[in-house]
Amino acid sequence: MTQESAEVRAKSLKAIADPARLRLISMVAAYEDAEACVCDLQEPFGLSQTTVSHHFKVLVEAGILHREKRGTWAYFSLVPGALASVAPLLSSPTR
Amino acid sequence: MTQESAEVRAKSLKAIADPARLRLISMVAAYEDAEACVCDLQEPFGLSQTTVSHHFKVLVEAGILHREKRGTWAYFSLVPGALASVAPLLSSPTR
Numbered sequence: 001m002t003q004e005s006a007e008v009r010a011k012s013l014k015a016i017a018d019p020a021r022l023r024l025i026s027m028v029a030a031y032e033d034a035e036a037c038v039c040d041l042q043e044p045f046g047l048s049q050t051t052v053s054h055h056f057k058v059l060v061e062a063g064i065l066h067r068e069k070r071g072t073w074a075y076f077s078l079v080p081g082a083l084a085s086v087a088p089l090l091s092s093p094t095r
Numbered sequence: 096m097t098q099e100s101a102e103v104r105a106k107s108l109k110a111i112a113d114p115a116r117l118r119l120i121s122m123v124a125a126y127e128d129a130e131a132c133v134c135d136l137q138e139p140f141g142l143s144q145t146t147v148s149h150h151f152k153v154l155v156e157a158g159i160l161h162r163e164k165r166g167t168w169a170y171f172s173l174v175p176g177a178l179a180s181v182a183p184l185l186s187s188p189t190r
Contacts, residue, residue: 001117001118001121001122003114003118006114006115006117006118006121007114009114009117010112010113010114010116010117013108013111013112013117014109014112016108017105017108017109017112018105019098019101019102019104019105020101021105022096022101022104022105022108023096023098023101026096026101027096
């Protein structure tokens with residue numbers, strides 16, 4: 001793995017290496033078509049809207065989630081392949 | 096994903112979310128039997144022994160690598176399944 005490739009992957013990993021963000025990602029992934037409205041994603045966490053918005057901002061900037069504004073609400077979906085770039089590294093070889 | 100599960104996974108992810116550590120992990124994985132002597136792992140990086148040792152310590156404490164002392168040298172290997180616990184989360188659904 002080159003230094004450049006490692007820096008890119010480390011950046012993505014840092015973005016998701018947070019318990020709240022991991023839970024948000026898994027919730028978005030669980031929705032039909034892996035898309036969820038922000039209005040559905042605050043209550044289960046007990047986090048403020050400001051905090052949830054911050055986490056979403058980190059994930060969008062890291063290219064993990066895609067944000068689409070439709071009317072009043074923002075809809076989040078997983079960016080295809082975004083997480084897959086780190087997945088191969090994370091499958092440990094069998095021994 | 097429960098809060099507890101998310102915290103465990105976030106901890107593992109934080110341990111590997113570093114470019115040098117990602118490269119160390121991939122180098123260990125590339126060795127036969129996925130085991131490497133610390134003596135083989137310093138030169139290619141251009142990092143000091145102290146820095147490499149620090150990174151290894153983080154990875155061992157996070158349960159990602161196993162360390163075994165044999166004679167003068169320490170040998171590192173991937174802990175089976177350690178990285179696999181985060182891999183399923185990181186396979187994005189197909190769209």
